[in-house]
Amino acid sequence: MIVEIGHFALILAFAVALAQSLVPLVGAHKGWSDWMAVGRPMASAQFFLVAISFLALTWAFVTSDFSVQLVVANSHTAKPLIYKISGVWGNHEGSMLLWILILTLFGASAAWFGSNLPATLQARVLAVQSSITAAFMAFTIFTSNPFDRMAFPPFDGRDLNPLLQDPALALHPPFLYLGYVGLSMAFSFAVAALIEGRVDAAWGRWVRPWTLAAWVFLTIGIALGSWWAYYELGWGGFWFWDPVENASLMPWLFAAALLHSAIVVEKREALKSWTILLAILAFGFSLIGTFIVRSGLLTSVHAFAMDPERGVFILMILGVFMGGALTLFAARANVMEAKGVFSTVSRESALVVNNVLLAVSSFVVFVGTMWPLIAEMLFDRVLSVGPPFFNMAFTPFMVALAMVLPIGAMLPWKRGNLTRTARPLAGLAVFSVAMGALVWSLQTGMSMLVPVGVALAVWVVLGAGADLWSRTGRGAFAGRLRRLGRLPRADWGKATAHSGLGVAVFAVAALMGWETEDIRVVRDGETWRVGAYELTLTDVQQVQGPNFTSTMALVDFERDDGVSGQVRPEKRIYPAAGMPTTQVGLRYGLTHDLYVVMGDPQDGGGWAIRTHLKPFANWLWFGCALMALGGLLSLTDRRYRVAAGAAKSGGRRGDGPPSDRPPSDRPRSDTVPAE
Amino acid sequence: MSGLRAWGAALMLALALTGAPAVAGPQPDEILDDPALEARARALSADLRCMVCRNESIDESNADLARDMRLLVRERIEEGDTDAEVLAFVVERYGEFVLLRPTTDGANLILWISAPAMLMLALIAAGVYLRRREGAPEIGADDLSEEERARLDALLRERG
Numbered sequence: 001m002i003v004e005i006g007h008f009a010l011i012l013a014f015a016v017a018l019a020q021s022l023v024p025l026v027g028a029h030k031g032w033s034d035w036m037a038v039g040r041p042m043a044s045a046q047f048f049l050v051a052i053s054f055l056a057l058t059w060a061f062v063t064s065d066f067s068v069q070l071v072v073a074n075s076h077t078a079k080p081l082i083y084k085i086s087g088v089w090g091n092h093e094g095s096m097l098l099w100i101l102i103l104t105l106f107g108a109s110a111a112w113f114g115s116n117l118p119a120t121l122q123a124r125v126l127a128v129q130s131s132i133t134a135a136f137m138a139f140t141i142f143t144s145n146p147f148d149r150m151a152f153p154p155f156d157g158r159d160l161n162p163l164l165q166d167p168a169l170a171l172h173p174p175f176l177y178l179g180y181v182g183l184s185m186a187f188s189f190a191v192a193a194l195i196e197g198r199v200d201a202a203w204g205r206w207v208r209p210w211t212l213a214a215w216v217f218l219t220i221g222i223a224l225g226s227w228w229a230y231y232e233l234g235w236g237g238f239w240f241w242d243p244v245e246n247a248s249l250m251p252w253l254f255a256a257a258l259l260h261s262a263i264v265v266e267k268r269e270a271l272k273s274w275t276i277l278l279a280i281l282a283f284g285f286s287l288i289g290t291f292i293v294r295s296g297l298l299t300s301v302h303a304f305a306m307d308p309e310r311g312v313f314i315l316m317i318l319g320v321f322m323g324g325a326l327t328l329f330a331a332r333a334n335v336m337e338a339k340g341v342f343s344t345v346s347r348e349s350a351l352v353v354n355n356v357l358l359a360v361s362s363f364v365v366f367v368g369t370m371w372p373l374i375a376e377m378l379f380d381r382v383l384s385v386g387p388p389f390f391n392m393a394f395t396p397f398m399v400a401l402a403m404v405l406p407i408g409a410m411l412p413w414k415r416g417n418l419t420r421t422a423r424p425l426a427g428l429a430v431f432s433v434a435m436g437a438l439v440w441s442l443q444t445g446m447s448m449l450v451p452v453g454v455a456l457a458v459w460v461v462l463g464a465g466a467d468l469w470s471r472t473g474r475g476a477f478a479g480r481l482r483r484l485g486r487l488p489r490a491d492w493g494k495a496t497a498h499s500g501l502g503v504a505v506f507a508v509a510a511l512m513g514w515e516t517e518d519i520r521v522v523r524d525g526e527t528w529r530v531g532a533y534e535l536t537l538t539d540v541q542q543v544q545g546p547n548f549t550s551t552m553a554l555v556d557f558e559r560d561d562g563v564s565g566q567v568r569p570e571k572r573i574y575p576a577a578g579m580p581t582t583q584v585g586l587r588y589g590l591t592h593d594l595y596v597v598m599g600d601p602q603d604g605g606g607w608a609i610r611t612h613l614k615p616f617a618n619w620l621w622f623g624c625a626l627m628a629l630g631g632l633l634s635l636t637d638r639r640y641r642v643a644a645g646a647a648k649s650g651g652r653r654g655d656g657p658p659s660d661r662p663p664s665d666r667p668r669s670d671t672v673p674a675e
Numbered sequence: 676m677s678g679l680r681a682w683g684a685a686l687m688l689a690l691a692l693t694g695a696p697a698v699a700g701p702q703p704d705e706i707l708d709d710p711a712l713e714a715r716a717r718a719l720s721a722d723l724r725c726m727v728c729r730n731e732s733i734d735e736s737n738a739d740l741a742r743d744m745r746l747l748v749r750e751r752i753e754e755g756d757t758d759a760e761v762l763a764f765v766v767e768r769y770g771e772f773v774l775l776r777p778t779t780d781g782a783n784l785i786l787w788i789s790a791p792a793m794l795m796l797a798l799i800a801a802g803v804y805l806r807r808r809e810g811a812p813e814i815g816a817d818d819l820s821e822e823e824r825a826r827l828d829a830l831l832r833e834r835g
Contacts, residue, residue, distance in 0.1 A: 364790040379782040386775025393790040
């Protein structure tokens with residue numbers, strides 16, 4: 001019964017979504033305020049209906065209702081409760097329902113928090129958002145119904161893929177979807193603005209928090225996935241350039257570009273049409289990602305035919321929304337005249353460079369990801385494009401980005417002077433290069449990867465610090481320190497996110513360049529040495545878990561500096577799913593992780609054991625966390641918190657003096673402007 | 676081509692998806708005694724795709740085929756092949772699909788030059804745009820319509 005209520009609620013929500021994608025749009029066109037106003041309650045209703053539907057499915061999973069096909073295929077009575085819940089989205093149909101839930105959540109948020117939007121804009125945003133929702137609801141209801149029943153319920157389920165039974169991966173999809181779907185808001189705002197034919201600073205200010213939130217969620221989601229791959233898959237990689245991973249990287253890069261260009265719209269009323277295009281493309285790449293993952297088109301080049309119905313449906317959604325939005329863009333882009341005039345050396349130009357690097361690098365990932373398909377269709381060649389290509393083609397963009405970032409971040413708006421901006425940074429640049437050189441001289445016969453990484457990281461992190469410090473103006477040290485604490489959160493967010501990028505760059509370089517690895521056969525009681533570690537295999541035990549059996553090795557370690565402990569790598573078998581997995585024996589550390597993997601028993605006795613020392617692995621997750629935190633800090637900036645007032649004063653703002661920040665979000669009078 | 680080969684690949688890929696990622700990589704008994712040769716074997720393995728896996732190199736995979744390929748690579752290296760000769764041998768046997776680093780011949784040239792080409796185009800477009808922006812006449816932000824001006828005045832009176 002509860003399952004049917006869920007199914008019914010979803011269908012009802014679909015009907016509401018269809019109505020909502022028409023009524024407010026017509027209302028906005030005709031200027032009928034009651035037709036426009038109906039969008040808001042409808043958006044709320046959609047959200048609550050889908051929430052009921054989602055809860056009903058969750059209920060089926062929690063109570064192990066094996067009359068539901070999806071529960072049979074993805075759950076098991078012996079599974080811990082948390083994985084029964086995460087099992088809801090650990091499969092295609094359930095994850096679509098989560099996707100829809102988040103779509104309606106964003107739609108409803110635009111209704112709840114958008115009271116300061118002009119009525120016509122809000123009505124159009126809600127209508128566009130709802131049309132996206134309706135498309136995905138149709139997809140779910142007609143091709144991927146999660147509520148299908150079984151005629152003969154089995155006694156127990158087939159269990160969730162054991163790899164997915166993991167805390168980080170339980171949270172990975174919700175965050176990722178919040179990111180992907182969050183970009184739909186930017187898309188809806190862009191399309192609504194195109195229909196409206198008006199993009200101004202206020203539009204930039206409304207669209208930026210949504211983009212920022214989506215980007216933060218996407219960052220967290222990707223980092224969780226990467227972390228999971230690191231500790232779960234057993235060879236300690238953090239990024240494999242898998243099509244599915246690339247599918248999340250492309251929208252992330254576009255979102256990063258968009259949230260930077262939206263600043264230019266907000267502060268300088270320039271780059272308008274480009275920003276609109278970016279907003280369309282960012283969500284477009286989210287959809288392409290969905291398509292890649294759902295159709296299985298690229299996971300295996302040939303699996304497309306296996307599920308043509310779903311693949312074609314998503315391709316249609318993609319075609320309609322991208323085609324429609326881009327056509328609209330082509331027709332209306334010319335009405336968006338740019339206002340701000342700026343010189344070639346200015347913050348605006350620096351942000352254009354940022355956008356060029358981010359957008360082109362994303363296209364490079366796209367071309368690399370799609371190339372096997374193109375080569376097969378057009379040139380009759382079955383080939384692969386793997387990590388070696390992506391590392392070579394993508395890395396230069398990140399290097400260039402890191403090089404220009406500190407200078408660009410400090411250039412004044414409108415008209416800058418490169419020498420004046422660069423002068424205080426020259427010392428930092430020299431110091432960064434010196435740090436790189438130092439690292440290079442300390443390492444023996446290894447690549448340039450880490451020295452370059454260190455130099456870039458130091459440059460970016462110190463540059464972020466210098467940027468923040470320069471905002472405190474001139475004067476006595478104590479006074480500047482006091483002002484530092486009073487800087488707007490957007491400034492802190494910027495510095496935090498940028499230094500997060502620096503930290504991540506360093507960690508990636510160190511992980512790729514400095515890893516130590518050891519592979520050997522180890523017998524019970526045997527001792528071996530890796531780097532500064534002395535390891536002993538003390539015992540191998542059979543352990544019974546809730547829904548798996550495990551062969552667990554107890555490995556004692558002692559480091560040369562006296563630190564000792566034990567790691568317990570495992571090989572697990574999940575009988576219900578009939579699948580083995582490995583658990584890495586992992587000890588996290590500040591400068592390196594000890595990473596021990598248990599292999600197969602050997603014919604002559606003993607076990608194959610792989611030991612890695614992973615340098616600065618934690619810094620990668622820390623860097624990602626800093627980026628996300630920076631985004632959150634910016635998101636809580638005063639100008640968004642007091643959005644109602646800001647919108648009114650920001651809607652039509654006089655062009656301020658050529659100052660670093662426009663008047664309305666200038667820090668209080670006790671903070672001197674940066675110049 | 677080789678509809679057959681495509682089908683073969685499809686079949687193998689389908690099988691691979693059901694395969695489990697257990698412990699990966701070269702096993703202790705595979706490792707060459709000479710560390711220099713072993714290092715070369717590892718570097719080459721990282722560039723070769725495990726044909727039955729989902730986007731894994733043979734250096735990362737635990738599949739039997741990956742093991743066979745690893746042994747093959749090491750065998751060729753011990754026989755004195757150069758890296759290029761080893762790759763050529765493996766491609767001869769398994770097809771271009773095994774190369775994770777695509778070749779630069781023929782149509783693949785498009786792939787390899789796409790990154791620099793797109794960057795150049797984007798930079799030129801950005802340059803043109805910036806040039807134009809610099810020369811553009813400033814549109815006053817003060818040019819409010821009558822209606823807007825009236826509203827602004829009203830608001831200012833309200834606050835002041």
